[in-house]
Amino acid sequence: MRTQLAGIALRNVFKNKRRSILNMMTFAVSVFVLLMGLGMVKGQFNAIYERIIDLRTGHLKIYNKAYPAVKSTLPLDLAIDDPNAVVLAIKNVPHIKGASPRLIHDGLISNMKKKTGVLINGVDEAAEKNILTVYNNIEGSPLPVDGGQVLIGRALAKILDLKPGSPVLLFSQTVGNMNNLVDAGVSGVYSIGFDAMEKSELYVPLAFAQRLCDMENKATEIIIRLDRTNSTAEAKTAVAAILAAKFPGLTVVDWKEENADLFELAKAKMSSIGTFAGILLFLSFFIIVNTMTMSVFERTPEVGTLRAIGFDRKNVRDMFMMEGFFLSIFGVLLGYVLAAPFIYYLNVHGLVLDVMKVASNSNMPMTDVLKAYNTPSDWIMSGLVCIIAGVLGSYFPAKMASDTNIVKALQRGVR
Amino acid sequence: MKKLLLFTVVMLLAAGAGLFALDAKFDKAYAEKLLKTVDKSLYPQIFKSSLTMTTFRNGREPLAYKYEIYSKGADKSLMKIVSPARDKGKKILLNGDNLWMYMPDVSRPIRLSRKQAFMGSTFSNEDLASSGWADNYNAEITQQKGTLILLVLSAKNREVAYAKIEMWIDDNAKVPTEAVYFGLSGKAIKKMEFSNPQTIGGLVRPLDMKMVDLIEEGAYTEVKMLTMEELQSVPEYMFDQSQMGR
Numbered sequence: 001m002r003t004q005l006a007g008i009a010l011r012n013v014f015k016n017k018r019r020s021i022l023n024m025m026t027f028a029v030s031v032f033v034l035l036m037g038l039g040m041v042k043g044q045f046n047a048i049y050e051r052i053i054d055l056r057t058g059h060l061k062i063y064n065k066a067y068p069a070v071k072s073t074l075p076l077d078l079a080i081d082d083p084n085a086v087v088l089a090i091k092n093v094p095h096i097k098g099a100s101p102r103l104i105h106d107g108l109i110s111n112m113k114k115k116t117g118v119l120i121n122g123v124d125e126a127a128e129k130n131i132l133t134v135y136n137n138i139e140g141s142p143l144p145v146d147g148g149q150v151l152i153g154r155a156l157a158k159i160l161d162l163k164p165g166s167p168v169l170l171f172s173q174t175v176g177n178m179n180n181l182v183d184a185g186v187s188g189v190y191s192i193g194f195d196a197m198e199k200s201e202l203y204v205p206l207a208f209a210q211r212l213c214d215m216e217n218k219a220t221e222i223i224i225r226l227d228r229t230n231s232t233a234e235a236k237t238a239v240a241a242i243l244a245a246k247f248p249g250l251t252v253v254d255w256k257e258e259n260a261d262l263f264e265l266a267k268a269k270m271s272s273i274g275t276f277a278g279i280l281l282f283l284s285f286f287i288i289v290n291t292m293t294m295s296v297f298e299r300t301p302e303v304g305t306l307r308a309i310g311f312d313r314k315n316v317r318d319m320f321m322m323e324g325f326f327l328s329i330f331g332v333l334l335g336y337v338l339a340a341p342f343i344y345y346l347n348v349h350g351l352v353l354d355v356m357k358v359a360s361n362s363n364m365p366m367t368d369v370l371k372a373y374n375t376p377s378d379w380i381m382s383g384l385v386c387i388i389a390g391v392l393g394s395y396f397p398a399k400m401a402s403d404t405n406i407v408k409a410l411q412r413g414v415r
Numbered sequence: 416m417k418k419l420l421l422f423t424v425v426m427l428l429a430a431g432a433g434l435f436a437l438d439a440k441f442d443k444a445y446a447e448k449l450l451k452t453v454d455k456s457l458y459p460q461i462f463k464s465s466l467t468m469t470t471f472r473n474g475r476e477p478l479a480y481k482y483e484i485y486s487k488g489a490d491k492s493l494m495k496i497v498s499p500a501r502d503k504g505k506k507i508l509l510n511g512d513n514l515w516m517y518m519p520d521v522s523r524p525i526r527l528s529r530k531q532a533f534m535g536s537t538f539s540n541e542d543l544a545s546s547g548w549a550d551n552y553n554a555e556i557t558q559q560k561g562t563l564i565l566l567v568l569s570a571k572n573r574e575v576a577y578a579k580i581e582m583w584i585d586d587n588a589k590v591p592t593e594a595v596y597f598g599l600s601g602k603a604i605k606k607m608e609f610s611n612p613q614t615i616g617g618l619v620r621p622l623d624m625k626m627v628d629l630i631e632e633g634a635y636t637e638v639k640m641l642t643m644e645e646l647q648s649v650p651e652y653m654f655d656q657s658q659m660g661r
Contacts, residue, residue, distance in 0.1 A: 173530055176574040178573050179577055179598045
């Protein structure tokens with residue numbers, strides 16, 4: 001009986017082609033949009049994570065244990081003593097490509113006429129070239145090991161009308177909160193295609209920053225780059241073990257912990273995609289309810305005949321629900337077919353952006369190529385939710401059909 | 416010819432030495448005592464005052480605030496914004512090392528960082544929270560120009576805002592006329608000009624001040640004391656951050 005019902009349901013799907021195509025297209029569009037939306041949002045965040053790892057956080061960072069809780073205030077008194085000893089102790093951990101101490105503090109830069117607030121990064125540029133990509137595109141000279149030289153962002157150079165060789169003043173406070181002002185010169189201008197960072201972050205030699213902040217042989221963090229992002233958990237465990245044994249006052253955090261705010265944003269964005277998907281499915285649900293209800297009305301005499309020749313209410317209801325199931329299955333398959341070439345292109349090749357022009361004003365760092373990121377679970381999930389919507393949407397018309405009075409249905413004549 | 420040249424040099428040196436020669440009384444003890452007097456002049460004990468604070472920056476409209484201030488000792492002050500209307504009701508509390516801002520729209524006061532600029536001015540919160548110099552600086556008189564003497568304050572430790580302060584003081588009125596603030600590197604960061612000295616509460620106090628930001632061209636804040644009256648007492652709750660909404 002089940003097979004017979006399925007056969008009749010399938011025949012009905014093909015009998016009214018126009019209506020069936022409309023229903024299928026509804027599901028196809030839903031699947032298409034869901035796949036594209038999930039892929040692009042996940043791809044965008046993957047790109048942002050990778051870019052932030054490249055520009056700011058590396059894969060791991062070592063801090064004084066008390067530092068992460070108050071990191072936003074950039075405390076200098078919660079520093080790492082003798083950071084080079086720590087770097088030496090961890091440098092042979094598997095997957096570590098580079099590690100370097102840094103001293104981060106806020107301050108001001110002035111061109112003697114205007115001043116602006118900045119984050120001053122005391123770094124060893126030679127060591128950090130293996131860790132971050134900030135130093136890949138520099139106009140002028142790289143930072144020396146020591147001395148009053150500053151590497152500034154392209155956007156900041158524009159604001160303060162600075163170029164390599166320009167004199168500047170750097171203002172900051174020492175670990176004891178004493179004000180300090182020093183002369184410096186612009187060694188180079190970096191370009192990364194991310195205005196927010198180019199405006200607000202500058203780099204000075206670590207030894208210079210240590211003097212500026214009165215913190216000889218100290219750092220606020222050690223940045224670590226791994227050979228690949230997937231090795232983060234393994235490397236973190238190994239580094240944590242070394243710290244626990246040799247430097248109990250220090251802790252290691254990974255790039256996910258460093259970018260916790262960004263993860264929250266990603267979650268919010270994903271939930272907004274979920275809301276959008278919900279609206280789409282709601283529409284699909286109502287379209288299937290509507291078209292199936294029309295179908296039930298049109299086929300009332302047919303339902304009456306089926307009931308008269310022995311179909312019980314459950315058989316009729318199941319038949320209509322199977323019809324909804326088949327419509328959603330075909331719609332989902334059609335959606336897969338339509339989406340596949342786009343998904344392939346976006347996942348493999350991606351959208352090429354001229355970051356310097358298009359995305360430099362973005363509040364998140366972007367990559368040159370924005371690739372979508374779709375997993376098999378996206379395909380399964382988007383297909384399943386559409387099929388569930390189709391079956392649920394056909395339930396009410398199916399129930400209406402199963403409740404049809406046989407005599408009244410036959411009175412309308414058999415077509 | 417050589418003798419004439421030598422004579423000229425000697426005379427010039429003598430003139431210079433005479434110009435900047437210090438009276439014998441300007442010893443270390445005198446300098447320390449003078450600094451304490453200046454502290455008393457600038458940081459009176461219990462008083463109520465009102466003042467205007469106007470900040471000027473190149474290319475921007477002047478930013479003007481009027482405050483009503485209650486102070487107790489050198490380290491407790493409550494500043495109420497009287498104008499402009501959009502900020503009326505906001506309060507800033509300085510209590511020891513802590514600074515708080517109360518905004519009527521926000522139920523709890525917000526803690527301010529000492530290094531932030533005070534209400535967009537060229538003063539930092541730390542400048543205002545300063546409770547006098549005598550405790551934290553060694554004083555030495557290094558120059559004299561008529562009644563003006565240069566008091567050089569050197570930080571006793573590295574936990575204070577400025578490594579050195581050079582303060583010109585009118586030795587007759589015992590009030591500062593100018594102070595230049597230096598960072599750890601020895602570079603000047605800010606300059607304060609004091610003017611309009613008046614006798615209030617038995618001491619001569621400069622009622623007008625101008626803080627010039629030396630790292631931003633054309634940036635300065637003018638403070639004009641409008642009224643100042645000594646009080647017998649001020650209720651302690653006024654300096655409790657949990658009571659700032661009262």
